[in-house]
Every structure is written in C-alpha cells, then in structure tokens.
Amino acid sequence: MNPQLPPLIELQALDLRIVEIKELQRKTPELIASAEAPLREATRLLKEATVSVEALTKERRGRERDLEAHEAQTEKLKARLTELKTNKEYQAYLFEIEMANKKKGEIEEQILVLMEGIETKQQEVKRAQAKVAEAERQFAQEKNRLEALAAGLVKELAELEEKQRVLTATVDKELLDRYAKLKAARKDLALAPVRDGICCGCRLQLPPQLVAEVKRSDVLQTCSYCHRILYWEGEPVNASVVAAEPLDRAEDDMQETV
C-alpha cells in the first residue's frame, strides 16, 4: 500500500465522524424542543382546566348575587302582605309569591349544577397538575441526558479536530488537495475500499486488473466510475514478496483473479 494512504484513510474516518458530530450538534436543540412537547401539552391542559374552574366560579358568584337580589325582592314582597285590602289583591299576591319561589328554586338549581361542574373541573385540575409534574420530571431528565451528550460531543470534536490537524500535516500537500476536492465533489467519501471486486464508493464492479493493481501497487489507483481513490482492505499484500515473484507468475495470479 502506498504509505500516504493509511494516514489519509484515518483522516477520512476522522472527517466522517466530525461531520456526524456536527449533524448531531445541529439536531440537539430540535431534540430538546421535541422532548419538551409532552410538558407543553400537559401545561396547556392544566391551563384549560384552571380557566374552566375560574369561569364556572365566576358564573356561580353571579348566580349567588342573583339569588341575594331575588331574596331581597321577595322580602319586600312579603312585607306588603299587611297592605293588602281585597281578595283580588291577595290572590295576585299569592301568585307573585309562588312565582318568586319558583324563580328562587331555579336559581338554586343552577347554582347546584355550577358547583358540581366546579368540583369536576377541580378534580381535572388536580390530575392535570400531577401530569405536569410528571412531564416536568421526565423533560428535566431527558434534557440533562441530551445536554450531557452534547457536552461529550464538544469534547470529542475538539479532540478530533486536533488529531485532524496533526494528521493533515503528515499527508503530502498535493494528495491532500486531491482528497479535499474529491471529498467536496462526492460529498462523503474521497477514498473507497475495494471489497469483492466492488468499489465501495459507487458499488460498481471494477475491472479485475484494477483490483489486482489496488491490491499490489504502490501507485494510487482511482475508481474508473466515481474517481475515488481506491484502497485494499483485505489482507495486506507484502510488497517485497510480490516484487520477488517472477513477473510471469504475478501475471498468472492476475489471470486467476480474472
């Protein structure tokens, strides 16, 4: 293998992990926001129930004031009893009293219904409060987990960038440029391993002769289709043994591979 290749392969692995880390970092605020969703929903439901209790309570107070006003009116009406002169007036008075009592019963019934409604809603508030507390607990836990993960990524990224800097200095400038251009053009891998005669960058079958050259040659080989720099991942071929073999023998091997 070309001695320039191992640091470049390592550099590529670093670069890929750096891209992955940056993507994870980009997603972290999104993940935190989505972890908060159940809490937001529980808070919304609690607010809704609380508002209902307040509205019903307000309505009940209004009805109670109505009842007081109505009772005051009935008292006045009752006070008139001594002023009544005729039977006709008395009959009208009885009717008014009957109507007043009926109205009182209606208001009292409304107050009762409102009180039941308030009690139901208050129970709902209690359940909603428990749900908010649970959602808060879970969100805090998940947020802590994601933040710890993010802190770990920051640390790892700094370490990788330092390794990248050191490694970059060991690679030939021209090769590094080539690597950078390929990486930019391919948006992922600039170097691709050869496996089972296939370029792992583009998944296309390579000519057997090219595969054999990648296996043995010190010269950098590129994929005929995607132009990625190819490297051999299998058992390292001992260069000195290959060189010591007679040329025709090496060609026979090549034929066998075909």
Ligand SMILES: [Zn+2]
């Ligand atoms: Zn390829």
